[in-house]
Amino acid sequence: xxLQIQKVSKKFGNHTAVNQLTLDIPERGMFGxxxxxxxxxxxxxxxxxxxxxxxxxxxxWNGKKITxxxxxxxxxxxxxxxxxxxxxxxxxxxxxxxxxxxRKQTAQQExxxxxxxxxxxxxxxxxxxxxxxxxxxxxxFISAVLHRPKLLILDEPFSGLDPINVEMMQDAVQxxxxxxxxxxxxxxxxxxxxxxxxxxxxLRKGEAVVKGNLSDIKHSFGKKNxxxxxxxxxDFLREDSRILAFKPLANGCRLQIEDESYAQHIxxxxxxxxxxxxxxxxxxxxxxxxxIEKVGxxxx
Amino acid sequence: xxxxxxxLGHTYMSKLKxxxxxxTTGIAILVIIGIANADKLADLFSNEEGxxxxxxxxxxxxxxxxxxxxxxxxxxLQVKEYDHSVDDGKEAVEEEEYDGLLVLDWNEEQEPxxxxxxxxxxxxxxxxxxxxxxxxxxxxxxxxxxxxxxxTIDSIYDDVVFxxxxxxxxxxxxxxxxxxxxxxxxxxxxxxxxILIYGQMIATEVATEKSSRVMEILIxxxxxxxxxxxxxIGIGLLGLTQILVLVGVGYLLIANKISEYSEGFFxxxxxxxxxxxxxxYAILFFLLGYFLYATISAMLGSLVSRVEDVQxxxxxxxxxxxxxxxxxxxxxxQPDATFITVSSFIPFFSPMIMFLRVGMVDVPxxxxxxxxxxxxxxxxxxxxxGARIYRGGVxxxxxxxxxxxxxxxxxxxxxxx
Numbered sequence: 001x002x003l004q005i006q007k008v009s010k011k012f013g014n015h016t017a018v019n020q021l022t023l024d025i026p027e028r029g030m031f032g033x034x035x036x037x038x039x040x041x042x043x044x045x046x047x048x049x050x051x052x053x054x055x056x057x058x059x060x061w062n063g064k065k066i067t068x069x070x071x072x073x074x075x076x077x078x079x080x081x082x083x084x085x086x087x088x089x090x091x092x093x094x095x096x097x098x099x100x101x102x103r104k105q106t107a108q109q110e111x112x113x114x115x116x117x118x119x120x121x122x123x124x125x126x127x128x129x130x131x132x133x134x135x136x137x138x139x140x141f142i143s144a145v146l147h148r149p150k151l152l153i154l155d156e157p158f159s160g161l162d163p164i165n166v167e168m169m170q171d172a173v174q175x176x177x178x179x180x181x182x183x184x185x186x187x188x189x190x191x192x193x194x195x196x197x198x199x200x201x202x203l204r205k206g207e208a209v210v211k212g213n214l215s216d217i218k219h220s221f222g223k224k225n226x227x228x229x230x231x232x233x234x235d236f237l238r239e240d241s242r243i244l245a246f247k248p249l250a251n252g253c254r255l256q257i258e259d260e261s262y263a264q265h266i267x268x269x270x271x272x273x274x275x276x277x278x279x280x281x282x283x284x285x286x287x288x289x290x291x292i293e294k295v296g297x298x299x300x
Numbered sequence: 301x302x303x304x305x306x307x308l309g310h311t312y313m314s315k316l317k318x319x320x321x322x323x324t325t326g327i328a329i330l331v332i333i334g335i336a337n338a339d340k341l342a343d344l345f346s347n348e349e350g351x352x353x354x355x356x357x358x359x360x361x362x363x364x365x366x367x368x369x370x371x372x373x374x375x376x377l378q379v380k381e382y383d384h385s386v387d388d389g390k391e392a393v394e395e396e397e398y399d400g401l402l403v404l405d406w407n408e409e410q411e412p413x414x415x416x417x418x419x420x421x422x423x424x425x426x427x428x429x430x431x432x433x434x435x436x437x438x439x440x441x442x443x444x445x446x447x448x449x450x451x452t453i454d455s456i457y458d459d460v461v462f463x464x465x466x467x468x469x470x471x472x473x474x475x476x477x478x479x480x481x482x483x484x485x486x487x488x489x490x491x492x493x494x495i496l497i498y499g500q501m502i503a504t505e506v507a508t509e510k511s512s513r514v515m516e517i518l519i520x521x522x523x524x525x526x527x528x529x530x531x532x533i534g535i536g537l538l539g540l541t542q543i544l545v546l547v548g549v550g551y552l553l554i555a556n557k558i559s560e561y562s563e564g565f566f567x568x569x570x571x572x573x574x575x576x577x578x579x580x581y582a583i584l585f586f587l588l589g590y591f592l593y594a595t596i597s598a599m600l601g602s603l604v605s606r607v608e609d610v611q612x613x614x615x616x617x618x619x620x621x622x623x624x625x626x627x628x629x630x631x632x633x634q635p636d637a638t639f640i641t642v643s644s645f646i647p648f649f650s651p652m653i654m655f656l657r658v659g660m661v662d663v664p665x666x667x668x669x670x671x672x673x674x675x676x677x678x679x680x681x682x683x684x685x686g687a688r689i690y691r692g693g694v695x696x697x698x699x700x701x702x703x704x705x706x707x708x709x710x711x712x713x714x715x716x717x
């Protein structure tokens with residue numbers, strides 16, 4: 001029960017949007033898609049959904065091709081919000097639910113529960129155009145999950161939401177994952193991906209530059225961050241060629257080092273200079289570091 | 301199939317409940333009621349007493365026969381003798397006591413001569429009647445003077461006997477032709493309106509869904525082909541509902557007046573005794589015509605990113621329908637022209653023109669068959685092409701609106717194995 005993407009390419013004329021992408025997205029849990037603008041995230045999603053046909057390669061879900069029949073088990077939240085502005089929340093969600101094979105009554109019960117959960121049940125008979133962006137996004141989300149899909153594809157689900165709503169939506173997504181929904185989502189917000197996803201991939205120009213389990217990725221990245229808080233200026237460390245990056249902080253600095261073992265050497269230097277150390281901590285690299293490193297390369 | 305009905309039902313119901321639809325239908329009903337009661341409306345605006353013309357007859361002989369002659373044609377027109385001077389009469393006309401002043405006299409050849417005074421220089425109905433009737437009076441006087449008796453005059457003015465007899469036995473008689481002309485006329489106008497109104501509606505629907513980006517969700521739930529045809533048929537049913545309501549209202553109104561109108565209108569337009577086959581063809585060609593243009597409309601609607609651009613892209617369709625309409629209008633007068641025969645095979649014109657021919661001239665069955673076949677094949681090809689373009693088009697956003705878009709949409713939806 002996995003979503004397999006095998007050597008999938010998509011070309012638009014001469015432009016290659018996705019190039020030989022191979023991914024195994026495990027059942028249950030959350031899979032994060034990261035990538036800059038135009039990296040091929042939305043194109044990949046559209047191919048998974050069958051909206052676009054891949055130029056080459058194969059996409060299978062549970063060993064089968066995704067067709068109109070399986071589409072009832074898939075939920076989709078597109079990057080661009082798409083709702084009927086003139087329809088009321090209720091009409092809208094019932095119609096979209098029915099299109100996913102729900103019966104009218106079931107759709108009605110489900111949507112009532114979701115509106116309650118998002119604390120927007122008083123909008124039931126309001127037209128969507130009267131709602132705020134954030135609330136429209138909630139409606140969009142409900143339309144993607146109303147039919148209890150087994151596979152849920154969320155393209156930038158949290159963009160344009162305030163922190164409270166992000167929290168609310170994250171909880172909902174997490175709960176669905178715990179209930180057994182496989183969730184694939186893309187985001188620019190690294191911290192969100194880091195918080196939610198067990199596995200992820202980073203796309204760059206249609207190719208997966210990083211993929212796999214989050215902790216494995218961090219581990220294999222090798223480089224570590226070293227945070228030092230001290231009473232004196234630490235600028236002399238800038239001279240050290242084995243320190244990859246130096247970022248001054250208010251009361252110290254953050255360094256990127258090739259290897260954990262080099263921390264010992266830095267500690268030695270600090271002691272030699274009799275610097276009073278308030279904090280000396282080795283930190284796992286953040287996803288942000290990895291992203292910038294992997295995607296930033298292309299801009300060099 | 302289930303989703304087909306969901307989309308169809310949604311399209312139909314949401315449009316049916318829309319205020320714009322209810323208002324348009326309401327206005328159309330009012331217009332029909334207005335037309336059905338046109339005579340009453342006309343009475344409302346015209347003055348009830350009828351028209352009055354003052355006459356100063358210098359001869360003293362002409363007014364009596366003129367009065368009699370006028371009263372035979374139009375009893376609402378009063379021709380009254382006026383005893384005062386011409387100047388007084390002119391004044392009276394200026395003050396609108398009379399609609400006009402007629403001064404009669406003899407000329408040198410002892411023939412009647414008239415001057416008609418009215419407030420403006422336009423030709424009025426009263427003037428026309430009086431002029432004609434005065435002519436009659438003049439003829440009567442002249443013939444009497446010449447000593448010709450009335451029977452001779454009648455025979456001079458009798459129409460010549462001229463009968464058209466078609467040698468082809470299956471050819472339609474003049475009566476049948478008139479009947480057919482009525483139903484062809486109605487069908488052509490209804491089809492023309494339907495294509496313009498509902499074609500536009502389909503294109504706008506599709507463009508609205510696309511511009512609100514809900515389309516991406518829709519076609520990830522139901523296939524674009526299902527979606528497109530559900531939309532076309534949904535709007536088609538909506539159109540049918542609207543037409544039925546209007547026809548129903550019209551029928552009820554006319555049924556009330558059946559006695560008044562049955563002789564004039566119905567005979568002229570021949571609804572009372574037309575054969576059933578023509579209704580069958582009317583429905584068949586109507587549906588084919590609708591599908592042809594609806595498919596193109598849906599396809600074009602899927603190409604634009606903004607609803608505002610629909611108008612521009614749909615313009616060629618409107619031109620095509622208008623051309624078909626004008627050909628049909630020409631064909632009503634000359635149904636057997638070569639030009640008409642040729643256009644009855646061209647798919648964009650054939651729904652109107654072939655129907656016109658079937659109704660008005662004797663068309664060999666194979667020709668009807670070929671025309672329908674060409675039409676069906678065209679619809680089929682357009683449907684396949686339309687579905688492909690639709691599939692690609694709905695994911696395509698951007699400013700340009702050109703034929704290149706069609707190509708791009710096709711490329712985007714291309715299945716590569």
